[in-house]
Amino acid sequence: MTVTINDDGTVSFQFSETPKGFDATDVAVTNGSISNLVQDPTDPTLWTADLAINDGVEGDVTVSVADDSYTDVADNLGSGNSDNTAVDTNAPTMTVTINDDAPSASSSLKPPKALTPLMSRSLTAVSVTWCKTRQIQRYGPPI
Incomplete structure (x- = not known):
């Protein structure tokens, strides 16, 4: 058999x-x-x-x-x-590292260029937060 x-x-x-x-x-x-x-x-x-x-x-x-x-x-x-x-069968994990090149306080808040390809995809399970000084911008739903 x-x-x-x-x-x-x-x-x-x-x-x-x-x-x-x-x-x-x-x-x-x-x-x-x-x-x-x-x-x-x-x-x-x-x-x-x-x-x-x-x-x-x-x-x-x-x-x-x-x-x-x-x-x-x-x-x-x-x-x-x-x-x-x-x-x-384990869920994948991901680490996002963002360099300290976020926009200044006087510029409009946009994701750093390194994140642009990521941001164009569906973010149903990804939450990305970046900040410089006291400005915080969140993209995507919370995990």
Whole structure:
């Protein structure tokens, strides 16, 4: 049998013969879980499941089936297999450093030129604050 973690968030279990007694308890997942394990209606040797990855994982997700955890229809013990993939579910972080070249008190408040490309993008999750002396100008919604 072969375990394959697919790019679409599913896992495939391909057997050489139709398995007997194969179910979700035969599948171990490190840093995640499976659900909706089903046998393909047109190919009884193919099973698929949805793969959910735990929050806060930065490392490998492994899906495995142990040796002898299922049989074929003749009651021969089946062999296991596994697949893994590297994931990072942690939210990205960003640091903004602004040099001390903000406009003077007599000029109109505009973002420094270094921020112009950033300011032209959607700022739904970014808040940029810059100041010089007592002038403060905020661009974007608060985080």
